[in-house]
Amino acid sequence: MSLKQLIETGKFIVTAEVAPIKGTDTTELLEVAELLRGKIDAANVTDQQSSMMRLGSMVTSHLLKEKGLEPVFQMTCRDRNRIALQSDLLSASVLGIENVLALTGDVPSLGDHPQAKPVFDLDSVQLLWVISRLNAGYDMVGNELKGKTNFFPGAAVNPGADTEASFEMQIIKMEKKINNGARFFQTQAIYDVNLFAKFMKRVERFKVPVLAGVIPLKSAGMAKFMNKNVAGILVPDELIKKMTTAEDKTQTGIQIAADLIKNLKDICQGVHIMAIGWEKKVPQILAAAGL
Amino acid sequence: MKTITETKPLAEIMKLLEKHKRIHLIGCGTCATTCHTGGKAEVLAMKEQLKAAGKEVTGWMVVPTTCDPLTKYALKEESEAVAAADAILVMTCGFGVQTVAAYSDKPVYPGLDTMFIGWEQSPGRFIEICIQCGQCVLGLTTGICPVTRCAKGMLCGPCGGAREGKCEQQPEHDCVWVLIYERLKKLGMLDKLTDFVPPKDYSRMKIPRTAEVALP
Numbered sequence: 344m345s346l347k348q349l350i351e352t353g354k355f356i357v358t359a360e361v362a363p364i365k366g367t368d369t370t371e372l373l374e375v376a377e378l379l380r381g382k383i384d385a386a387n388v389t390d391q392q393s394s395m396m397r398l399g400s401m402v403t404s405h406l407l408k409e410k411g412l413e414p415v416f417q418m419t420c421r422d423r424n425r426i427a428l429q430s431d432l433l434s435a436s437v438l439g440i441e442n443v444l445a446l447t448g449d450v451p452s453l454g455d456h457p458q459a460k461p462v463f464d465l466d467s468v469q470l471l472w473v474i475s476r477l478n479a480g481y482d483m484v485g486n487e488l489k490g491k492t493n494f495f496p497g498a499a500v501n502p503g504a505d506t507e508a509s510f511e512m513q514i515i516k517m518e519k520k521i522n523n524g525a526r527f528f529q530t531q532a533i534y535d536v537n538l539f540a541k542f543m544k545r546v547e548r549f550k551v552p553v554l555a556g557v558i559p560l561k562s563a564g565m566a567k568f569m570n571k572n573v574a575g576i577l578v579p580d581e582l583i584k585k586m587t588t589a590e591d592k593t594q595t596g597i598q599i600a601a602d603l604i605k606n607l608k609d610i611c612q613g614v615h616i617m618a619i620g621w622e623k624k625v626p627q628i629l630a631a632a633g634l
Numbered sequence: 635m636k637t638i639t640e641t642k643p644l645a646e647i648m649k650l651l652e653k654h655k656r657i658h659l660i661g662c663g664t665c666a667t668t669c670h671t672g673g674k675a676e677v678l679a680m681k682e683q684l685k686a687a688g689k690e691v692t693g694w695m696v697v698p699t700t701c702d703p704l705t706k707y708a709l710k711e712e713s714e715a716v717a718a719a720d721a722i723l724v725m726t727c728g729f730g731v732q733t734v735a736a737y738s739d740k741p742v743y744p745g746l747d748t749m750f751i752g753w754e755q756s757p758g759r760f761i762e763i764c765i766q767c768g769q770c771v772l773g774l775t776t777g778i779c780p781v782t783r784c785a786k787g788m789l790c791g792p793c794g795g796a797r798e799g800k801c802e803q804q805p806e807h808d809c810v811w812v813l814i815y816e817r818l819k820k821l822g823m824l825d826k827l828t829d830f831v832p833p834k835d836y837s838r839m840k841i842p843r844t845a846e847v848a849l850p
Contacts, residue, residue, distance in 0.1 A: 420786075425833060447793050450785050450803045461786070468790035469833045483833070501794030508815040509796045515827050516791035523830060531794070574795040574802045 346385045346413055346442050347495040350527060350552050354384075356613025357634060358415060358529065358554055359625050361386045361407065363398035369406060375622045376410040382626045385413040387444060387529070387615065391422060394454025401431060405438045415497065416440045419448025424464040425473070425483060432477055436492040444497045444529065445470040445520075468519050471496055475524035498525035500553070502533065502542035503575035514545060521551050529615040531575040532558035534582060536606045543610050552612035559600035559621055559628060563587040597624060601631030636753065637665040637727040638760045639672065639746040648687060650743045651721060657684055658712075658719035659694035659745075660734055662726035667696070669760075671746050672725030680725060680745065692718040700730030706737040716740065761807075768838025774831060775814045776821060781834070783810035789831040 350356060359379060364372055379386060386407055390400040404414035416435050423431065432443070447467040451459040465473065473483045480491035498520040504510040517528065533539045533555045543553065558576075560566050563586040566578040582599055589595035604614050618625055651657060659677050666672025674696050681691045693715025697708045709716060716722065722738060724731040725745035735742040750762040765782045771789065772779055781787045785803040792811035795802030799812045818824050 447786055447788060452803060463786045463788075464836065465833050466786065466788045466790050467793075468830065472830065472832075499794070504794060505797060506799050506812065508799065508812040508819075509792065509794075509809070512792050512811055512815055512827070513794055516794075519790055519828065519830060574797045 345495070346415065347526070349384050350612070353612075355608055355634070356385075356552070356554055357383045357616070357629060358385045358387055358613065359383045359616040359618060359622065360389060361403070361622060362389045362392055362619075363400060363403040365395070365397045367398070369398075372403065372406065373410060376407050376412045378623055379625060380410060380412045382629060383412075383616075384613075385415050385442060387415040387417055390417045390419045390446070390448070391454070394421065394449045394451045394456070394459075396454070396456055401435050401438070401440070404435065404440050408439060413442070414440055415442040415444050417444045417446060418470065419446045420463055420465045420467065420470055421448030421451065421461055422459075424462050428465065428470065429473060429477065429482055432474065432492060432494070433488075436477075436494065441493065442495045442497065443474060444499065445474060445525070446499055467498060468516065468523055471498060471520055471523040471525055478524070495526055496524045497527040497529060499530070500528050500546075501531040501575040502539055503531055503535075503577055505575070505577075517546060518549065521549055525551065527551065527612075528553045530554070530556045531573075532556040532569075532617065533603065533607065534576070534578045536603065536610065538577075539607070540610050554613035554615040555607045555611045557600055557603055557607075557614050557616045559616070559618060559624070560586050560596045561621065562592055562596075593624075597628050597631055600628045601633075604628070604632035604634065636668065636751065636760075637729065638749040638752045638762075639666050639669050639727050640749055641671050641676070641725075642745060642747055644683060647723065647743070647745055651684075651689065651723065654689075654720040654741070656690045656692050656719045656721075658692050658716050658722045658740070659684075660700065660722060660724045660726065660730075661694070661696040662700040662730050663696050663698040664700075666700075666726050666730070666746065668754075672696075672730075677725055680723070684723075692716070697726075697730075700724070700726040701733050703733070705730075705733050709734070709737050766839075767834065767836075768843065769835050771831075771834075774826065774829075776817060776823065776826070778810060778814050778817060780810050780814065783807070783813075789834065791827065 388400045388404045400417055404416040407414045445467050451461050474494050474496045476483050477492040480488050500517045501513055504513045563583050566583045569576045570578055616625055661672040661677040677694050684691055695712050697705050721741045723743050723745045724734050728748040731744045751764050752760040752762045755761045762782055767781050796809035801807045801809050818826055
């Protein structure tokens with residue numbers, strides 16, 4: 344069943360992130376796909392994540408699809424202008440890719456090619472608008488397409504924006520994304536379920552499914568690093584303490600993620616697990632969460 | 635309007651000048667003087683550095699506004715010292731360098747990197763203010779430019795990466811969308827933020843740009 348159909352059934356959705364490799368050896372990537380098939384509803388394929396040059400998101404999405412794993416093709420506006428973005432969308436459509444997550448993308452200075460010229464010809468809201476145009480059978484300047492696309496577009500939102508202005512702008516922008524075609528949302532990693540519940544209350548009126556981001560903790564150091572460096576992530580002290588004192592840190596990290604998923608189940612429509620190297624542990628996390 | 639410049643690394647300047655022995659130096663009394671990159675003091679310091687590197691400096695001048703066509707006359711007045719040089723090192727913005735090149739047959743080299751059009755935020759700190767995109771969006775925000783001051787030039791709101799109001803990519807900068815929100819809130823105009831902003835027409839930045847102005 345497609346992600347769109349699954350979401351329509353009202354089932355609690357599970358997606359997980361799969362990062363393309365740096366290089367051409369796809370052995371491990373295919374192992375991960377094999378392991379996740381049947382365990383998750385769809386796999387998000389990142390697009391040069393954190394501005395690190397890697398194998399393409401479209402090709403990786405295609406490989407996952409061949410393996411029987413439903414891909415969510417992530418697309419950023421950092422590396423392609425409007426001509427290339429539209430062309431890649433047509434290509435992805437021809438390859439049978441149905442789900443697209445429209446993102447603006449990080450700036451190149453964060454990655455391994457900081458000298459690169461950033462593009463940002465469009466932003467995420469405008470990219471969603473373009474996808475809607477292609478779905479309607481037209482390119483963004485109004486030329487008719489011979490064969491239209493049939494994408495199920497999604498978008499990102501950061502429920503943990505830390506100031507009133509940032510938070511309110513996230514809500515305003517989320518509505519703009521919906522008005523321009525976003526049919527589902529995936530969020531930044533959530534650790535404080537109560538805070539997230541407040542966000543969900545605010546966006547309830549939009550009636551668009553939200554999949555809450557989950558990043559399993561590998562160590563207390565990782566939690567502290569994210570608190571210091573990643574916008575919108577706040578790992579509570581209590582969880583950091585748990586990780587510090589844990590005898591088996593891997594097991595504790597898995598359990599914390601599983602508990603989060605259990606608590607999120609009543610609040611939103613699904614979870615999006617960003618395992619960052621722990622892709623093969625995703626089935627364990629889901630089992631511990633009773634999914 | 636102020637063009638912000640930075641001095642090129644000396645090694646790069648020496649590489650540019652490696653085939654030339656006798657150098658003439660030109661600075662600028664306007665922007666490069668305020669940036670302390672091409673005023674009298676910097677031109678004289680460069681003269682000493684060139685001499686120390688074995689070059690001969692045939693003369694120097696700081697033209698009041700090097701980008702102005704009047705630079706032609708300054709070069710005429712200085713023609714003897716310029717004629718004696720193998721090359722001219724111009725310590726101005728790119729506009730000044732090209733103006734000197736337009737009025738001189740000598741090889742012309744830049745001593746500075748031209749950075750941006752900016753204003754002085756605090757003494758000695760300049761911030762870019764306009765990228766001259768050719769399709770002004772200041773009306774969307776009532777006076778703060780996201781095209782210039784957002785690292786991604788986002789038109790439909792912030793990326794979600796702001797931390798305590800600062801840009802995730804460049805933490806020394808305020809998130810411009812936070813500034814825009816605060817401004818519109820104060821003005822009671824937050825509804826402006828809900829509009830969809832269509833993609834910009836970047837053909838307005840197709841270089842080199844030309845403009846025809848109506849003459850009286």
